[in-house]
Amino acid sequence: MIPTHTDSHIINAIQQGDEPTFDALFRTWYAPLVRYAVTMSNGNYEDAEDLVQQAFVKLWDQRTNLDVQFSMKAYLYRMVHNQALNRIRSSRTRERYATYQQRLMEHAHEPAPDQTDTELQLKYRKALDLLPPQCRQVFELSRFEALKYREIADQLNISIKTVETHMGKALKLLRHELVEFLVSVVGFFVFS
């Protein structure tokens, strides 16, 4: 897969050390990447922001040998992902590593304080907590971060087939938990 035209333009500019392009890239992706990084830093926003900033510093350091396979976006997500894994690996407390996945599940979707939740949204978050960790991660990368299957596969070092399996499984399990909260379209037509 060759990166898109706009992306190759961006990649070239970054490789040549063009700071305005770097700034534009940063401004575009900073907030979404922080949102993603929060899920990999126990829900800690400060750590998440630091992760993303370090990823960009690294991007700049390594600009001359960027290896963008799919898209600049996927490359950035991957950098943040790897940065988070490195941080966990280098963390001295074993306990933190052991409970990483578990905490990730607990904290990933603490709603923003001003967010008003519908019942479905509350139940939905609980249902997401019940998914197997990788299954959930794949589903969220697809649905929340809009990454393509091949980009998710690349990021998590799994096959595209595995991504497909996780996605099907996620929807099936979510339906099992949430079916009673879904609007029945047939019923709607009959009674209104």
Added chain:
Amino acid sequence: MQHHYNDIDELIAKRLAEEATPEDLVVLEDWLQENPDNQLYFDQLKQLWTRAPVPALPQVDTEEALLRVKKQIHAPMRGRVSNLYRWSGAAAAAVVLLIAAIYWIQDPAPRSMELVTADQVLQDTLMDGTQVSLNQKSGLNIRVSKQKRSVTMRGEAFFKVTPDTTKPFVIAVQNLEVTVVGTAFNVDNSSDSSYVVVSVEEGKVQLKSKDQTLYLTAGQTASFSCKTNQMTRSQTPINPNVAAYKDRRFVFEETPLSEVVTALSKAYATPILLKNSRLANCKLRVRYNNESLARIMELLAETFTLRIEKKEGIYYLDGNGCD
């Protein structure tokens, strides 16, 4: 075609995530036609997809974060050091801290401060309370002693100096010394590095070169040639847009479009080119107050019926011009 239940979930997921191939879509369509329950099932999964609780984007200060990243990027020595280096670094830091502490005891006032910009305009307050707007790719260093406030700078900066008669504010740029007591003015050595242009907004400023001294008052501009060391007071009144990079406020009074474009290019650090030289004569009378460049381009296009094109970060303006 018979499908296992798991397969159909995967197929629907692919359709929802826009990953389905044309063949996938045909298979899915067949399955949906098989039985009304299938359609119901599909609708449920589709609802799960559309109503998923996508977390809101976090409230982050992107500009501040970018500033931090740029600071790290431009720091001369950093990163990837071994533990040994880290320890020696810590030891060195401790020595520096110790020395700083000794200074601190001798003179509690902060002694010097440095500001550097890359691609952003920095607004900051110096330790004497002076407000400064530092344009892109500029730098300044201030040192406060008992007698004076000395500033060295490169590039372009606007100062609103806190009055302090006991400590004059002295800026050294190239071979020129600009001395003030309390006033607001702009120093530009960035547009053409062989000249320093000083424009005074309020108060009074003294300019001193090797063999010349000049006083400027509000509304006056002077330029200093770094080659000849000569200063000339500008005859034209101060350009109201001289420091527009700091707040993006522009005042144009029957200004030719060529000059408008120069002022905008500088303030937004974006090249803007006229494709037709007859456009240069179009006169503009308008005020812009912190608009985006894209918005200003739209307004210009309307005023002079221009065609505007943006290619690789450069704006091109084209039109019939004004006679």
